[in-house]
């Protein structure tokens with residue numbers, strides 16, 4: 071009898087845990103949109119897109135997403 075009671079309790083705990091996860095999941099996306107750690111993000115001075123600093127094109131102290139935008143932004 072006590073075994074059945076414990077089993078029932080475990081089922082209730084698991085169901086409550088699942089429901090809690092289900093409702094919490096919508097509010098807090100688990101670091102899906104976060105950037106990779108240690109990678110500094112910079113903005114393209116021409117189109118405004120954000121890119122990792124390692125992938126950015128640097129020219130005249132400004133950062134760009136590609137060579138083309140670096141060329142287009144030059145006076």
Ligand SMILES: [Zn+2]
Pocket residue numbers: 114115116117118119134135136139
């Ligand atoms: Zn750009």
